[in-house]
Structure formats: C-alpha cells, structure tokens
Amino acid sequence: MSGKPRLTYCNGRGRMEPVRWLLAAAGVEFEEIFLETREQYEKLIKDGVLMFQQVPLVEIDGMKMVQTRAILSYIAGKYNLYGKDLKERALIDMYVEGITDLMQMILMFPFSPPEAKEKNLDSIKERATNRYFPVFEKVLKQHGQDFLVGNKFSWADVQLIEAILAVEEKIPAVLSGFPQLQECGLFKELSLSYGCLKSSTRRN
Amino acid sequence: MSGKPKLHYFNGRGRMESIRWLLAAAGVEFEECFLETKDDLTKLQKDGSLLFQQVPMVEIDGMKMVQSRAISNYIATKYNLYGKDLKERALIDMYVEAVIDLNELLMTHTFQPADKKEQHFATIVDKATNRYFPVFEKVGGKEVTMDKTFLLATGFSRADVQLLETLLMAEECKPDILVKFPLLQSFKARISNIPTIKKFLQPGSQRKPPLQEKDVPKLMKIFH
Numbered sequence: 483m484s485g486k487p488r489l490t491y492c493n494g495r496g497r498m499e500p501v502r503w504l505l506a507a508a509g510v511e512f513e514e515i516f517l518e519t520r521e522q523y524e525k526l527i528k529d530g531v532l533m534f535q536q537v538p539l540v541e542i543d544g545m546k547m548v549q550t551r552a553i554l555s556y557i558a559g560k561y562n563l564y565g566k567d568l569k570e571r572a573l574i575d576m577y578v579e580g581i582t583d584l585m586q587m588i589l590m591f592p593f594s595p596p597e598a599k600e601k602n603l604d605s606i607k608e609r610a611t612n613r614y615f616p617v618f619e620k621v622l623k624q625h626g627q628d629f630l631v632g633n634k635f636s637w638a639d640v641q642l643i644e645a646i647l648a649v650e651e652k653i654p655a656v657l658s659g660f661p662q663l664q665e666c667g668l669f670k671e672l673s674l675s676y677g678c679l680k681s682s683t684r685r686n
Numbered sequence: 687m688s689g690k691p692k693l694h695y696f697n698g699r700g701r702m703e704s705i706r707w708l709l710a711a712a713g714v715e716f717e718e719c720f721l722e723t724k725d726d727l728t729k730l731q732k733d734g735s736l737l738f739q740q741v742p743m744v745e746i747d748g749m750k751m752v753q754s755r756a757i758s759n760y761i762a763t764k765y766n767l768y769g770k771d772l773k774e775r776a777l778i779d780m781y782v783e784a785v786i787d788l789n790e791l792l793m794t795h796t797f798q799p800a801d802k803k804e805q806h807f808a809t810i811v812d813k814a815t816n817r818y819f820p821v822f823e824k825v826g827g828k829e830v831t832m833d834k835t836f837l838l839a840t841g842f843s844r845a846d847v848q849l850l851e852t853l854l855m856a857e858e859c860k861p862d863i864l865v866k867f868p869l870l871q872s873f874k875a876r877i878s879n880i881p882t883i884k885k886f887l888q889p890g891s892q893r894k895p896p897l898q899e900k901d902v903p904k905l906m907k908i909f910h
Contacts, residue, residue, distance in 0.1 A: 534784045534817055545776060551755070552779030559772045568763055572749060575756035580738045613738055 487512040487542040490526070496589070497550045498538045500582075500644060504554055507640040508561035554578075558637040570632045577618070577630055577638040581645045584614045588648050603652060610649050615660050618642055622662040691716040691761075692745040694730065696908060698901065699894045700793070701754045702742045704786075704848055706893065708758055710886035711847040712765035718892065724908050755786075762844040769843055781822070781837060781845040785852045788818050792855045796897045807859070814856050814863060822849060823867045835876065842880070850877045858896055 487505060491498035493516040505512050517523050517537065527535050533548045540547045543560075547553045558564040558574075565571040587606050594602045621630055630638040646663060649656050657664050691709060695702040697720040709716050721727050721741065731739050737752045744751045747764075751757045762768040769775045791810050798806045825837055837845045853874050856863045864871050878887055886893050897905075 533780060533821060534787075543773070545773070547776060547780065549780045549783035552776055552783050555779055556772060556776040559775070568760065569747075569749070571763070572751060572756060572760045575759050576737060576751065576753050579753035579756050583738070617737060 486510075487540055488515065489513070490515045490517065490539040490541075491537050492517045496538075500585070500641065501538060501540060501550065501553055501557070503640050503644045504557050504561075504563070504637060507635075508557065508563060510557075510561065554637065563635065563637045563640070565632055565636060566634075570636075573631045574636050574638045577621075578641045580614055580617065581638075581641045584609055585641075585645055585648065588645075588652070591652070606649065607653050607656065610645075610653070610656055611659065614645075615657070615663060619660045619662045690714075693718045694721065694735075694743040694745075695741050696721045696905060697894070698897050698905070700742075700897075703894060704789070704851060705742060705744060705754060705757050705761065707847050707851045707886065708761045708765075708767065708844055710892070711844075711880070711882050712761065712767060713882045714761075714765065716892070721908055727908055758844070767842070767844040767847070769838060770840060774838060774840060774843075777838060778843050778845045782848050784818055784821070785845075785848045788814055789848075789852050789855065792852070792859055795859065796899060796902060810856075811860055811863065815866065819864070819867050819870060822873075823869050846873075846877050847883070850874060850883070855896075 487510065489498060489501060489512055491514070502512075517526075523537070526532050526537075526539070531546055532539055533546070536548060538548065538550055538553065540553045542553075542556070547556060555564070565574050584606070587602070587609065591599070591602055591606065618630065625633075627633045629635050630642065642663075646657065691714065693702060693705065693716055695718070697718075706716070721730075727741070730736050730741070730743065735750050736743055737750070740752060742752065742754050742757060744757050746757075746760070751760060759768070769778050788810075791806075791813060795803070795806055795810065822837070836842050837849065850873075853864065853870060864874070877883060885891060
C-alpha cells in the first residue's frame with residue numbers, strides 16, 4: 483500500500499478538482515482511480531464503499547472519506563492550511579464558502595441549456611466582478627500581505643487561485659480591475675506547487 | 687452591548703435555522719434582528735455588514751460572520767460540539783454534509799412550482815429513506831444498539847443536533863417517514879430530551895415554523 487491518498491472520481495474536474503488543488507498545494511502526492519463506466523460506479527455502491535452512494539471518494543489515513551467539504555476540511559487541517567486559531571479558521575471558512583458559491587456557478591455552467599449559456603456567463607462575470615473579487619482585492623490591499631489570512635498560505639488562497647483561473651478561462655480579462663489579485667503572492671506560492679499542477683493532476 | 691450573538695435574517699427557518707439549533711443546543715442565548723423589507727437588506731449591504739452581500743449574518747465575538755457553514759463551524763468548535771480531534775471532525779463533517787444535502791431538498795420543497803412538487807416530494811422520500819436514513823440507522827456499518835446514545839461514540843456533537851433537526855423536518859414533510867427506522871425513532875426521542883434541546887422544542891422558543899406558501903411572496907420581495 484502506497485500510503486498516498488487515493489481519489490476516486492470521473493476523469494474531469496467536477497467536485498474533485500478543489501481536492502486535487504489542495505493536495506497539490508500541500509505538496510502531497512496522490513493516486514487517482516477514474517470511473518469510466520456505470521458498472522464501476524455501481525460496484526462501488528454495492529461494495530459499501532460510498533457512505534452516501536456518491537463520489538468524490540478519497541481514501542486517506544485509513545478513512546474512506548466522502549462529501550467534498552469534509553474531505554477538504556480534513557486535508558486543510560492535516561497540512562496546516564487552516565489558520566492558527568479559531569478566528570483565522572472562521573475567516574478562512576467565510577472566504578472559502580464565498581468562493582465555493584462562485585465555483586458552483588462555473589461547475590454548473592456546462593450543464594446549462596444552449597439558450598441559457600450566455601446569460602449564465604454574464605451572471606458569472608457579474609458575481610465575480612461585483613460580489614467576490616472586490617472582497618479579496620480589498621482584503622489584500624488593506625493588510626498588504628501576500629496571503630488572505632494570517633500572513634500565511636492557507637486553503638483560502640488555494641481556493642481563490644483555483645476560482646480566478648477557472649473564471650479567466652471563461653472571461654479572460656476578468657482581473658483587469660483587480661491589481662492586487664493580479665500581483666499578489668498567491669501566485670508566487672502557487673509557482674512552487676506548479677510542478678504538480680502542470681502535470682496530469684490538473685484536469686481540463 | 688449584550689454580548690449575546692445577534693442573528694440577522696428573515697423571520698423564518700431558511701439557512702439560519704441550523705445555526706439557531708446549534709446555539710440552542712449549546713445553551714447559548716441569542717438575539718435576532720428580522721429583515722422585513724428589501725430596504726432592511728439593502729441597508730445592511732450598504733453599511734458593509736455583509737461580506738458577500740448576503741444573509742445569514744451573525745454578529746459574534748466581534749465578528750460579523752456570514753456563510754452558514756462558516757458560522758456553524760465556528761459555533762460548533764467554540765462550544766465543543768465538533769469532536770475532539772481531526773478524525774472525529776472528519777466523521778462529523780461527513781454526517782453533517784449529508785444531512786445538509788437532505789435539508790436542502792426539504793427546504794426547497796415549498797419553492798417548487800406546482801407541476802414539479804409531486805416529483806420533488808418523491809425525490810425527497812426516496813433520498814431520505816434509501817440514501818441517508820439507512821446510514822444513520824446503521825452508523826459505522828455496525829448495528830446501533832439501543833443504548834448507543836450519540837452518533838459519535840465519544841459524545842454529543844453537532845451531528846446529533848443537525849440530524850435531529852432534519853428528522854423533524856422530514857416528518858413534517860411526510861409524518862410516517864421514519865416508520866422503517868426504529869433506531870432513528872429512538873434517537874429522535876433521546877436527543878429531543880436533552881434539556882437544552884427540549885427547551886428549544888417547546889412553544890415560545892426561537893425555533894421557527896415551516897415556511898408557508900403564503901409567506902413566499904414576501905420573501906421573494908426581500909431577496910429578489
């Protein structure tokens with residue numbers, strides 16, 4: 483047994499992508515099992531491996547973890563990406579949850595009917611530029627530090643980078659009004675983990 | 687300043703109810719400020735109180751917290767309802783996230799258009815009785831014995847509170863939904879009898895009633 487976390491999901495981003503990001507950012511190597519057929523998925527259910535019959539599934543530290551947020555919280559806690567105390571944790575949670583709301587819009591976008599796609603794209607742009615990015619731009623400007631919380635790289639920074647890159651794929655100039663987000667140390671830290679991210683671990 | 691947490695939301699369950707449950711279970715008194723009109727929401731947005739322009743918002747320990755999960759996580763940790771270590775927390779999180787998924791289905795039922803209601807109801811019943819309840823009835827893959835008290839062997843946690851909340855909501859939706867789950871029925875009775883929870887379940891508490899269809903237009907006016 484390799485001891486590496488093992489991720490089971492389809493071969494795509496979906497709800498597993500934040501988990502891949504967080505493990506990569508923590509410098510943790512992981513294995514992946516891709517569900518290619520319905521039979522594979524049904525076998526997992528029959529074997530009782532999926533607590534609520536759903537993936538993502540991450541086998542880590544002897545646990546068969548399900549529920550994306552549970553998985554992410556565990557990884558963040560284990561690899562010291564969750565702040566130094568309860569109040570920093572609270573801030574990280576608020577930021578992560580806000581970003582997750584934005585990511586949810588992006589996650590659902592491919593499933594929207596063709597006639598709704600333009601409207602949904604506009605909604606993503608509107609929310610990103612009016613509701614979410616201004617908050618983080620302001621946070622970084624106010625404390626002048628490289629990272630969102632406690633002057634230390636955390637889950638919040640990873641989640642934000644993932645969101646920025648995902649929105650930029652759809653709306654290339656989206657950061658044009660946000661100099662802090664463009665320049666900040668998030669990207670410096672990211673380049674350290676970029677080796678992991680450039681490889682097959684980052685899905686398309 | 688009273689020092690009590692102050693909750694900002696409309697006068698109904700929605701995304702604030704789980705937070706009310708947690709505070710009540712922890713024996714923490716709280717105040718509430720109800721949004722009645724769109725202006726009430728706009729005022730909070732304008733004065734910078736809402737990080738992402740949204741409620742729920744809870745003023746607690748000098749913070750204006752938003753995002754219901756962030757708020758619940760904070761309260762659960764502060765009042766020792768989140769397990770004793772990372773692994774217990776992981777287990778609690780898995781249970782709670784599933785409960786939230788079911789809760790979400792129950793919560794959105796009132797907002798379903800008339801032609802979708804019946805199918806939505808069938809989905810609720812199917813997911814509750816085939817996906818979620820069997821897990822909690824048989825927690826950990828072992829048969830739960832009658833004297834097992836809480837979801838986690840080490841003690842009372844937010845998972846118990848949030849499961850009870852959802853069981854009661856599910857019963858409001860379909861009164862006999864627990865008929866095949868005797869252990870969940872006894873769980874429900876046991877947790878309901880915990881003094882702080884018993885108090886919260888009594889009339890006159892800050893627990894909110896289910897949303898009625900007639901209240902939906904007022905709600906839409908505030909948030910849309």
